[in-house]
Amino acid sequence: MIHVENLYKKFGKNQVLSGLDLTIDQGGIFAILGPNGSGKTTLIKAILGMVIPNEGSISVLNTTIKNKWKYRQEINYLPQIANFPGNLKVRELIAMIKDIRQKPSEEENLIALFGLEPFLDKKLSNLSGGTKQKVNIVLTFMFNSPLIVLDEPTTGLDPLALIHLKELIFKEKAKGKTFLITSHIMQFVEEVSDEVVYLLEGKIYFKGSIEQLKTKTEETTFEHAIAAISTYNHHD
Amino acid sequence: MRSRWSYVYFLFYLLLGFVLLFLNNELSKAVITLMNVIIVLVPLIGTIFGVMYYYNSKEFTELLLAQPIKRSSIFLGQYLGVAGSLTMSLVLGLGIPFVLYGLFQSNAIWDFSLLLITGAFLTLIFTALAFNIALSNENKIKGFGYAVLAWLFLAVIYDGLFLMSLIVFEEYPLDSLSLAATMFNPIDLSRTLILLKLDISALLGYTGAIFKQFFGTGLGLVISICMLLLWTVLPIWRLGHIAKRKDF
Numbered sequence: 001m002i003h004v005e006n007l008y009k010k011f012g013k014n015q016v017l018s019g020l021d022l023t024i025d026q027g028g029i030f031a032i033l034g035p036n037g038s039g040k041t042t043l044i045k046a047i048l049g050m051v052i053p054n055e056g057s058i059s060v061l062n063t064t065i066k067n068k069w070k071y072r073q074e075i076n077y078l079p080q081i082a083n084f085p086g087n088l089k090v091r092e093l094i095a096m097i098k099d100i101r102q103k104p105s106e107e108e109n110l111i112a113l114f115g116l117e118p119f120l121d122k123k124l125s126n127l128s129g130g131t132k133q134k135v136n137i138v139l140t141f142m143f144n145s146p147l148i149v150l151d152e153p154t155t156g157l158d159p160l161a162l163i164h165l166k167e168l169i170f171k172e173k174a175k176g177k178t179f180l181i182t183s184h185i186m187q188f189v190e191e192v193s194d195e196v197v198y199l200l201e202g203k204i205y206f207k208g209s210i211e212q213l214k215t216k217t218e219e220t221t222f223e224h225a226i227a228a229i230s231t232y233n234h235h236d
Numbered sequence: 237m238r239s240r241w242s243y244v245y246f247l248f249y250l251l252l253g254f255v256l257l258f259l260n261n262e263l264s265k266a267v268i269t270l271m272n273v274i275i276v277l278v279p280l281i282g283t284i285f286g287v288m289y290y291y292n293s294k295e296f297t298e299l300l301l302a303q304p305i306k307r308s309s310i311f312l313g314q315y316l317g318v319a320g321s322l323t324m325s326l327v328l329g330l331g332i333p334f335v336l337y338g339l340f341q342s343n344a345i346w347d348f349s350l351l352l353i354t355g356a357f358l359t360l361i362f363t364a365l366a367f368n369i370a371l372s373n374e375n376k377i378k379g380f381g382y383a384v385l386a387w388l389f390l391a392v393i394y395d396g397l398f399l400m401s402l403i404v405f406e407e408y409p410l411d412s413l414s415l416a417a418t419m420f421n422p423i424d425l426s427r428t429l430i431l432l433k434l435d436i437s438a439l440l441g442y443t444g445a446i447f448k449q450f451f452g453t454g455l456g457l458v459i460s461i462c463m464l465l466l467w468t469v470l471p472i473w474r475l476g477h478i479a480k481r482k483d484f
Contacts, residue, residue, distance in 0.1 A: 011483070050301050051483040067480070072304040079302065083295035100303045 001026040001147065001178050002047060007056035009042055009202075016042045017053070018202035026146070029169065029179040031189045034199035035230055040182045041080055043199065044151055047180075048077055060147070073101065078140040080151040080182075082132040086125030090116065090135055093124060097139055105142040113164050114138060130156040141168055148172065150181045154188055166192060186223045198229055205229065242321040245281065249329025257337050263344040264434070267351060270330065271430045274355045275423055279362040280387055282322060286366025287383045289318045291376050301484050311367070311479040315472065319363040323356045330355075350433050354426040357464045361422050362387065364471035371478050394421050415450060419460075422467045429460050 002024040009017040016039040024030055032040050045051040047058055049065055049072065057064055060071050084093060098105050111117060114134040119127060127135070133156045140148065154162060169179065169192055183189050189196070196213055198206040206213060206229060210222050219225040252273065253266075260266040293314060300310050334348060366383045373379035398417050402410060418424045428447055450456045 045484070048302055050298075052481055069304055069306045072302065075302075077302045079298070083298060085293065085296040085299070097299075097303065100300070100305060 001061065002180075003059045004043075004047070005057050007043070007046060007058065008054045009039070009046065009051060010054055011042075016202055017046070020056070020199075020203055022197065022204055022207070024178065024180065026178055027173075027176050028194040029173055029181060029192050030195050030197055031193035032180060032182045032197045032199060033189065033226060034205075038199045039202050040199055041151055044077075044149055044180065044182065048072065048075065048149065073103070074145050074147055076140045076143055076145045076148045078136055078148075078150045078153055080155070082129075082136040084124040084132065084135070086123060088124055089121055090124060090127070091120045093135070094139065094142075098142075101143055103143050106144075107138055107142040110138040110142055110168075113168075114161055128156075130158060130161070133157055134161060137165060137168075141172070146177055148177055148179050150179065152183055153181065154183060154185050162188075186226060190222045198226075200230070241285070242325050245285075245322065246325035246329045249326055250332060253330045253333030257333055263334065263337060263342045264347065266334075267344055267347050268434060271351060271427070271434075274326075274351060274358070275427050275430075276391055278326065278355050278358045279391060279423060282319070282359045282362030283366045283383045283387045285318055285322060286315075286363040287370045287380050289314070290367055290370035291379065298484055307479050308476040311371075311475055312472070315364060315367050315475060318367075319360050322359045322363065326355050326359060327352050347430070347433055351430055354429060354464070357468060358422060358426055360468045361464070361471065364468065364475060367475050368471050368478070371475065371482065390421055390423050395424065398424075415447070418447075419463050422464060425460055425463055429457075 002022070004020060004022040007017050007020040007022075008015075016037075020039075020043065022043075032043065034040050042051055046053050047060065047065075049069065057066070059065065061074055063071060065071055088096070094107055098107075111120070114137065116131070116134055116138065119131055119135075124132065124135070133153075137153065140150070153165060157165060166188075173179065179192075181189070181193065190210060193210070195207070195209055197204060198213075206216070208216075210225075213225045213229070214220065214222065217225040217228040219228050252270075256266040256269050257263070260269060297310060297314070301307070330352065365386055369383045369386065370379045373382060398414070401417075402414065405413075418428055432448060
């Protein structure tokens with residue numbers, strides 16, 4: 001599904017990714033974890049072609065993505081910060097994205113699910129952070145694509161919306177889709193993810209199931225296992 | 237938001253056109269006054285609108301970048317949107333009063349069309365320069381500052397340097413130098429083109445005669461238009477080039 005080889009990325013003097021290799025197979029939910037600034041978002045943006053790597057190659061759905069853009073038709077992406085043009089109404093934004101993607105979409109169910117009907121004719125600049133995130137989720141899930149990338153999907157969501165989001169993720173996973181998720185909420189990661197990819201200093205430090213991680217770190221809870229793996233390195 | 241401002245811009249030109257015609261009472265005189273306004277104002281507006289639009293639509297750009305659209309189409313689309321609407325405002329805003337005044341019956345029509353064409357070119361050039369500057373500078377204030385400086389340099393400082401060099405090297409033959417120097421500044425180039433078309437090159441003195449010899453011929457006109465085109469195409473090309481490499 002996704003194959004990343006020897007990826008290097010530097011922002012100014014800051015080496016974010018240094019020789020990262022990663023293979024993601026089709027189907028299942030992969031959580032990308034790591035401390036702040038470990039390169040999670042950079043990796044995701046590189047896969048989406050928004051960040052141009054200094055070195056290395058990425059292929060999505062068996063084609064290298066360099067200088068290509070059509071493959072993004074097969075990816076649904078939820079950005080970390082819902083930065084929408086403030087002068088658009090929610091309805092206009094949804095219509096615009098539909099117009100760009102030219103794909104069948106099912107936004108009505110999603111709008112109803114997250115209770116967004118009263119906001120459809122409001123401008124995006126007047127929405128609260130959580131409501132913006134709900135709009136963000138609707139935009140991400142309304143198309144049927146084999147790869148779904150979620151960057152911090154839980155930010156600002158109320159408990160009910162969080163439950164809906166999890167249901168949505170499981171429903172799509174049952175259809176055989178692949179998810180890449182980053183999150184700092186360990187409880188959420190533990191609930192949804194099949195496999196964990198741990199990034200540290202621009203490399204994959206660990207990749208495997210949560211059980212494997214617990215055995216490796218000899219911890220009983222996932223949260224402590226993650227904490228242990230991040231402190232491991234500091235002692236070396 | 238952007239459409240509202242281009243309406244204001246349109247209304248401004250409409251008003252300017254009517255006022256100038258009213259005050260001058262003659263088409264060709266109004267064209268001359270208009271030239272002075274266009275030469276300075278059009279580049280300034282193009283620069284400021286270009287920079288403002290780019291920084292304002294940053295979120296929108298990021299949204300589009302994650303969608304299946306080619307990068308160059310996103311940025312070229314934005315550029316053409318701004319430059320196109322500014323050009324439309326200019327052409328319609330000035331065109332309507334002049335047409336109402338009886339432009340088609342007068343012999344000033346060619347002077348006027350040349351004025352609008354150079355105005356359109358200046359809009360395209362300076363909006364493209366502004367986009368280039370904005371794209372290369374993450375920091376809004378820096379980007380804005382550089383863009384205004386670029387305008388100030390080409391509109392005012394360049395002329396000053398040019399004149400100083402003419403005074404310093406006055407013993408040498410300077411025709412080709414001054415010709416070349418004019419070519420390398422789109423504002424000077426436009427001004428010279430219009431002045432010569434208006435047949436007031438006598439005002440320019442000795443250099444005017446040389447310029448007349450050069451620009452007055454068909455070849456001179458073709459070369460100047462080519463230079464303006466080059467000034468338009470190069471920044472647009474660089475725009476696409478940077479856009480391909482930039483991280484978001």
